Amino acid sequence: MTLKLKSVILLINDSFIDYRLEYMRKKEGTKEKAILNAAIEVFARDGYFEAKMHRIADIAGIGTGTVYLYYGNKENILLKIFENVWENLFIMIDQINKRTDISVIEKFNAMIDVVFDLFTSNPSLALVFVNEQNHLIKKNNKQFTSYFEKTLSMCETVFKSGEKSNVFNNFISPHIFSYFFFGGLRNLLHQWAENSDLFPLNKIRQNVKQLVLNGIIATQNTSNPVKIQD
Numbered sequence: 001m002t003l004k005l006k007s008v009i010l011l012i013n014d015s016f017i018d019y020r021l022e023y024m025r026k027k028e029g030t031k032e033k034a035i036l037n038a039a040i041e042v043f044a045r046d047g048y049f050e051a052k053m054h055r056i057a058d059i060a061g062i063g064t065g066t067v068y069l070y071y072g073n074k075e076n077i078l079l080k081i082f083e084n085v086w087e088n089l090f091i092m093i094d095q096i097n098k099r100t101d102i103s104v105i106e107k108f109n110a111m112i113d114v115v116f117d118l119f120t121s122n123p124s125l126a127l128v129f130v131n132e133q134n135h136l137i138k139k140n141n142k143q144f145t146s147y148f149e150k151t152l153s154m155c156e157t158v159f160k161s162g163e164k165s166n167v168f169n170n171f172i173s174p175h176i177f178s179y180f181f182f183g184g185l186r187n188l189l190h191q192w193a194e195n196s197d198l199f200p201l202n203k204i205r206q207n208v209k210q211l212v213l214n215g216i217i218a219t220q221n222t223s224n225p226v227k228i229q230d
Contacts, residue, residue, distance in 0.1 A: 086147035
């Protein structure tokens with residue numbers, strides 16, 4: 001066998017190995033996504049404490065042993081779901097905060113939209129988000145609390161920038177407001193997920209914007225409120 005032929009064979013083998021590794025990574029990612037999506041459905045329907053790993057496996061279309069192999073127990077699955085939610089919220093709100101082409105009022109509008117848009121296509125996730133978060137807060141799991149606290153802190157940062165520019169009322173505590181902001185949204189999302197006819201999402205979204213922004217504007221004037229764009 002010539003040296004050139006050996007080189008070609010090695011190149012083909014390396015390419016095949018790279019292909020197999022990429023294929024396996026995609027396959028693993030698909031299984032993980034299937035488990036998380038199935039868990040969201042089961043947690044929303046049965047509640048975390050009544051949820052069973054075999055039900056998650058059945059909906060995901062994989063063996064129960066595979067679910068345990070990936071996550072070990074249902075608490076780790078719940079943790080991953082919330083970690084993903086709060087990480088995504090943090091990344092998106094951070095991007096909004098860094099924008100220099102919009103006002104602080106527009107930033108808050110965008111933040112509200114980000115939260116609602118995250119759950120618009122997935123009412124089950126909204127139910128899990130509302131009903132099961134306290135379990136993780138009580139456990140004080142650092143994986144969860146890290147992005148949760150970062151997101152609240154980012155909300156405070158946006159609020160403080162509005163205070164410094166005299167747009168927002170400086171008598172309101174940014175820390176308290178951030179908890180009020182996300183806590184109120186969680187409750188409203190719960191109502192929407194339970195009864196979307198009585199609590200249509202677009203109506204909730206616009207009412208939240210009116211309540212929040214016209215409640216914190218420093219120069220609030222009932223005859224000249226902030227106008228919210230649809």
